[in-house]
Amino acid sequence: MSTMKFDAVVLGAGIVGVCVAVHLQKRGRNVALVDRKLPGNETSFGNAGLIQREGVYPYAFPRDLGTLLRYARNQSPDVRYHADAMLKTAPFLWQYWRNSHPAKHAAIAKSYATLIEHCVDEHRALAAAAGASALLRHTGWIKVFRTDKARDAETRLAEQWHREYGVEFEALDAARLQQHEPHLDKTLAGGLRYTASDSVSDPNALVTAYAKYFEALGGRFFIGDADSFREGWAVDTQEGTITASSAVVALGPWSDRVSSRLGYHLPLAVKRGYHMHYAAQAAARLNHPVLDVEKSYLLAPMAKGIRLTTGAEIAHCDAPKTPTQLAAVEPIARTLFPLGARLDDEPWMGRRPCTPDMMPIIGPAKNHEDLWFAFGHAHHGLTLGPVTGRLIAEMMTLEETLVDTRPFRVERF
Incomplete structure (x- = not known):
């Protein structure tokens, strides 16, 4: 050769x-x-196709006892695990949990936010040079809430991020949410739109x-x-x-x-995730990526259809697929937005590299x-x-x- x-x-x-x-x-x-x-x-x-200008605080490991007990039962829609991977992953999870202490997490955010600050501008510049600007949407993305409690807690976080790092957001009451997304479930309590973030129609x-x-x-x-x-x-x-x-x-x-x-x-671990594409029923349209905060899945309008993405799965990197989270949240997602038929032959699985x-x-x-x-x-x-x-x-x-x-x-x- x-x-x-x-x-x-x-x-x-x-x-x-x-x-x-x-x-x-x-x-x-x-x-x-x-x-x-x-x-x-x-x-x-x-992936969800988000360019997350609001993501100044990286995703932390929950520290409250109730959430940890829920995760331990291995039935949560946001986190599932393979039992045979836990021994190898335990040292990583211990350090992850320790670094998620509020004081440490805040210190990490000070460094992490310096990267996040430039994410949208750098993507837009590169997309323009590559002739791919049409793949970027400058309309932000939305978190939606089923209860006032969840809405108020997330709004307080958004206000904190705004004070500390200038994160831009729009609080949406139920009526305003319906104006942005008229085909979502009418019983939702409201939403938050992160206005400075971009999204991608086909990653x-x-x-x-x-x-x-x-x-x-x-x-x-x-x-x-x-x-x-x-x-x-x-x-x-x-x-x-x-x-x-x-x-x-x-x-x-x-x-x-x-x-x-x-x-x-290096202490590198993997969080696996799944997606599936769906048609939209009749004339239904989804205008933004939408995260169902309390049910831990995201719907995103993509070139191929509506993409449903799941939470995290802790497993060996190359272990066979186990898309139980997708099966658990699909019926819930169908109540949030009128999804039609599946468009993929089987669920896609990806792996996120984590420190x-x-x-x-x-x-x-x-x-x-x-x-x-x-x-x-x-x-x-x-x-x-x-x-x-x-x-x-x-x-x-x-x-x-x-x-x-x-x-x-x-x-x-």
């Missing part, structure tokens, strides 16, 4: 890896992007457009297996062996397969020169892909970075 030389190789062609490749190529680096599938066909394929198409932009800039995409990656920064592909002066690991939930072989034993402090790993590997990490974005991979890509490229080319990257370095573990 032939050997091809590049300035940089990026392992992983999800939203994060593609954005890293784009930003490096824009800065004059000759970049190879490598994945076992076409861009955007793993974790980035299935896979967006990643594909960014990847095509990368190729238009002169970059090259290869089908290859990251398990063949080795020091000297070489990886085998269908077209031959790639060698590069520097390498970026952006393999999402599979990043630890590479990092652990190089001596980095116990809820922040991604972005920056240089501490024990290897010219090796870089960009993974661990949990629920905000789509949201933070362009920001992460820009930061990695700025660090690799010795530019001043958009934000202080020190809180996201691997040295914290």
